[in-house]
Amino acid sequence: MPAIVSVKKLRKAYDTGFVALKGIDLDIEEGEILALLGPNGAGKTTLISTICGITVPTSGSVTVGGHDTIRDYRAARSLIGLVPQEINLEPFEKVENSVAFSRGLFGKPKDPAKVAEILKLLSLDDKAGSKIKELSGGMKRRVLIAKALAHEPRVLFLDEPTAGVDVELRKDMWNVVADLKSHGVTIILTTHYIEEAEAIADRVGIISKGEILRVQDKTEMMNQMGRKELRVDLTQPVDAIPDALSDYKLALSPDGRAVTYTYDTRADRTGIRRMLNDLDAAGLQMADLATQQSSLEEIFTSLVKEQQT
Ligand SMILES: Nc1ncnc2c1ncn2[C@@H]1O[C@H](COP(=O)(O)OP(=O)(O)OP(=O)(O)O)[C@@H](O)[C@H]1O
Ligand SMILES: [Mg+2]
CATH class of the missing domain: 3.40.50.300 (P-loop containing nucleotide triphosphate hydrolases)
Structure with missing residues (x-):
């Protein structure tokens, strides 16, 4: 049409x-x-x-x-x-x-x-x-x-x-x-x-x-453009993210009970499996997992930024 x-x-x-x-x-x-x-x-x-x-x-x-x-x-x-x-x-x-x-x-x-x-x-x-x-x-x-x-x-x-x-x-x-x-x-x-x-x-x-x-x-x-967030709830709260996990740029929730990993859905490897293994090795035990799609807001902001650079 x-x-x-x-x-x-x-x-x-x-x-x-x-x-x-x-x-x-x-x-x-x-x-x-x-x-x-x-x-x-x-x-x-x-x-x-x-x-x-x-x-x-x-x-x-x-x-x-x-x-x-x-x-x-x-x-x-x-x-x-x-x-x-x-x-x-x-x-x-x-x-x-x-x-x-x-x-x-x-x-x-x-x-x-x-x-x-x-x-x-x-x-x-x-x-x-x-x-x-x-x-x-x-x-x-x-x-x-x-x-x-x-x-x-x-x-x-x-x-x-x-x-x-x-x-x-x-x-x-x-x-x-x-x-x-x-x-x-x-x-x-x-x-x-x-x-x-x-x-x-x-x-x-x-x-x-x-x-x-x-x-x-x-x-x-x-x-397509969205980045996803993976939230890992921990069985025990932590004060800080162990240095061994610094490469993943994890964000710790204010109460210390969850860490959030941001990854690109377009990337060949999301790194999730390795991150979860390393989390375990660092002694952080997982209670639950949830993923969340980034919003249009973030897509919009990154596109407009890209144009300006
Ligand atoms: N009559 C006009 N003469 C000269 N420049 C104009 C005229 N009308 C708009 N512009 C310029 O053209 C650009 C686009 O304006 P426009 O009003 O289309 O934007 P907009 O996306 O609708 O913005 P807003 O969200 O503020 O409504 C602006 O830089 C504005 O200053
Ligand atoms: Mg207008």
Whole structure:
């Protein structure tokens, strides 16, 4: 199946001469959730707004549903919903009118039933007649999503949907995103919260300094690049790790009851067997063993570091 969004050699130099996108290639499949993960200033917003046709690229091209976002702007744009980072709503407007208005902007016929359906999808049905200013911050964010969905786009871009929101609301937003996906909407979101990408994305793109360093299935990325930790619980606590084991760079837990060995899953030899033998020889007796996968956070940090050196 051809990609719903196809980005080719996209470059953006701002008027200041700053190059915010350095030749991005990216294909987005219909129905997936792609998280673009990157630090401040990485180029996430620039990438999204260029894909949405709001920012003009210096070179390269973008198609959405096969339509070029410059030559065929209207057709491409009608397939896209964009949820901006800032809340920019009219405080005295009623929720349902605000959503209906957004629909009108795309030249779609009035359809109160459709508007009601979108409000329901976002659990805003009981707020349809409320004024925006009467809503909580989380509800306002959901109104932004409802407005972006008003013209029934196939692809939804969310620019930092949970920046600065509390944990509960963040989880609420993740549920909304999962729900939209189950309705067939393709979702691209930007975030600098790694746990957010880890929680909801199918694929993760890591972006830094205007380049996509890697884009891959989330689980695959974590399996391939991850380092693993092996925790060995000891039958007797120790004060320090014996010198004979210094090569393994073991970490001792504060209570002295466990040591942790970090190894690379990609290495030919993990060294686990030898380490366990040496542990035994040093008089440390094992009570239990557990392994733990390193998080996306560590992968992300090491990739961005690698780029800088
Ligand atoms: N209109 C502009 N003119 C000049 N430079 C810009 C403009 N907009 C963005 N930039 C620069 O381009 C780079 C990328 O900005 P962008 O907003 O895309 O980053 P971001 O990844 O969205 O960051 P954040 O996580 O802070 O939202 C930054 O260095 C920024 O200063
Ligand atoms: Mg941004």
